[in-house]
Amino acid sequence: MKGNIIKTKSFALALRVVKLSRFLQADKKEYILSKQVLRSGTAVGALVR
Numbered sequence: 001m002k003g004n005i006i007k008t009k010s011f012a013l014a015l016r017v018v019k020l021s022r023f024l025q026a027d028k029k030e031y032i033l034s035k036q037v038l039r040s041g042t043a044v045g046a047l048v049r
Contacts, residue, residue, distance in 0.1 A: 010045040017041025 017037060024034035 007045075010048045014045045016043045029047055 018041075020041075021034040021038040022028045022039065
């Protein structure tokens with residue numbers, strides 16, 4: 001039996017959001033927006049758990 005699909009997808013989303021946040025900070029020098037994206041994107045995984 002596979003694991004919980006919602007947990008798996010929320011974890012994958014969190015990983016993509018972290019990568020996006022790092023990209024925004026490093027390449028685009030956008031710090032405020034990247035922090036907000038990081039908080040909102042990883043909140044999904046926190047609410048699922």
